[in-house]
Amino acid sequence: MEKVAEFEIGSIVKNSKEIQSLTIDFPEGVGDLPRQSLLCSSGFCSEEQIINEMSSRIYDREPVKNLSGKLSIPVLVAKGKQEGQTLVVTAGIHGDEYEGMEAIYRVFENLDPEKMKGTFVALPVVTLPAFWLGIRNNPVDMKNMARVFPGSSEGTLSERLAWTLLQSVLRHADLYIDLHSSGRNYHMLTLCGYSTQGRQAEIASRAAYAFGAPVVWAHPEISPGRTTSATLDLEIPSLYTEAYGGGHVRFEDVECYTRGLANLLKFLDITALEQSGLPQGYNPRFLKGSGDIDVAIKCKKGGMFFRSVEVGDNVQANDVLGIVRSLEGRIEEKIVASQDSVVMLVRATPRIYPGETAAALTFEG
Numbered sequence: 001m002e003k004v005a006e007f008e009i010g011s012i013v014k015n016s017k018e019i020q021s022l023t024i025d026f027p028e029g030v031g032d033l034p035r036q037s038l039l040c041s042s043g044f045c046s047e048e049q050i051i052n053e054m055s056s057r058i059y060d061r062e063p064v065k066n067l068s069g070k071l072s073i074p075v076l077v078a079k080g081k082q083e084g085q086t087l088v089v090t091a092g093i094h095g096d097e098y099e100g101m102e103a104i105y106r107v108f109e110n111l112d113p114e115k116m117k118g119t120f121v122a123l124p125v126v127t128l129p130a131f132w133l134g135i136r137n138n139p140v141d142m143k144n145m146a147r148v149f150p151g152s153s154e155g156t157l158s159e160r161l162a163w164t165l166l167q168s169v170l171r172h173a174d175l176y177i178d179l180h181s182s183g184r185n186y187h188m189l190t191l192c193g194y195s196t197q198g199r200q201a202e203i204a205s206r207a208a209y210a211f212g213a214p215v216v217w218a219h220p221e222i223s224p225g226r227t228t229s230a231t232l233d234l235e236i237p238s239l240y241t242e243a244y245g246g247g248h249v250r251f252e253d254v255e256c257y258t259r260g261l262a263n264l265l266k267f268l269d270i271t272a273l274e275q276s277g278l279p280q281g282y283n284p285r286f287l288k289g290s291g292d293i294d295v296a297i298k299c300k301k302g303g304m305f306f307r308s309v310e311v312g313d314n315v316q317a318n319d320v321l322g323i324v325r326s327l328e329g330r331i332e333e334k335i336v337a338s339q340d341s342v343v344m345l346v347r348a349t350p351r352i353y354p355g356e357t358a359a360a361l362t363f364e365g
């Protein structure tokens with residue numbers, strides 16, 4: 001690919017809009033990722049076509065060494081004519097969460113630096129190797145990018161990527177939002193979440209409401225390793241989102257995220273886009289919980305999980321959330337609610353291994 005400018009917060013030109021790059025050393029190379037991607041694809045493309053796609057994002061390529069070089073992560077940058085605040089947005093921290101990617105593209109298309117007071121910085125596809133395979137975690141080092149922050153300049157690819165992202169981009173935000181969704185294997189309520197900790201909480205709670213998602217989820221604590229736990233340590237007001245997911249993208253979720261980003265640009269007084277505004281009669285559902293789906297209800301047996309609830313359902317203790325069947329059809333396990341609560345997340349795809357999350361619960365706020 002043609003080399004584009006490297007992102008550097010101090011050198012963004014006023015009254016400009018451009019696509020830049022955040023470049024990470026990638027000595028590991030793509031290895032057998034093309035073959036793995038072929039397995040994850042529809043099977044109608046060739047391995048060579050996949051290699052071409054991947055190599056288009058690698059600078060200074062060394063083809064003989066597993067297509068290694070420098071990984072180029074796209075950064076969309078727009079800076080207004082006038083000085084102002086900086087909104088930083090990320091999507092694709094997990095490779096199978098697409099709603100935020102499209103929302104970023106839609107907002108960026110509509111930005112006019114002439115009408116902006118401040119800066120918009122967005123990385124639509126952070127964890128490129130996970131995106132290539134359409135999976136959650138980074139296949140190069142098997143790490144969950146939402147558990148490695150603040151990262152390390154000497155670590156594995158995920159750790160280096162986290163470190164560079166935090167130092168070069170995130171720490172410069174006046175407000176940061178990380179756009180997730182429940183990915184290919186789960187459904188989740190469409191929401192905007194924030195931490196009630198520290199000095200940033202007041203701004204974050206107002207910004208979370210301004211985003212305009214159907215659910216606003218407040219977290220008394222945020223588990224370490226996330227993008228937002230790293231930015232919270234820097235006292236940057238930080239938000240994140242989740243959406244219905246399940247391997248596809250709902251129109252209403254992309255619209256919600258697009259409107260939400262436009263609302264945050266307005267919240268920071270950067271610009272007023274046509275897409276901004278709260279839904280008519282906006283009255284979000286307020287929920288409160290830890291927000292860590294990794295401590296949710298896990299199944300003990302593997303096989304097939306069939307859910308019997310929808311996200312958002314109010315459930316009582318011992319209500320059945322779903323069953324795990326063996327391949328012979330025996331009901332091996334009933335997944336039940338541990339207490340009166342709200343279903344926040346539920347497994348969308350039936351094939352499940354022991355230890356995987358079946359559902360997660362939270363509470364009315």
Ligand SMILES: [Zn+2]
Nearest residue numbers: 094097180181
């Ligand atoms: Zn995610």
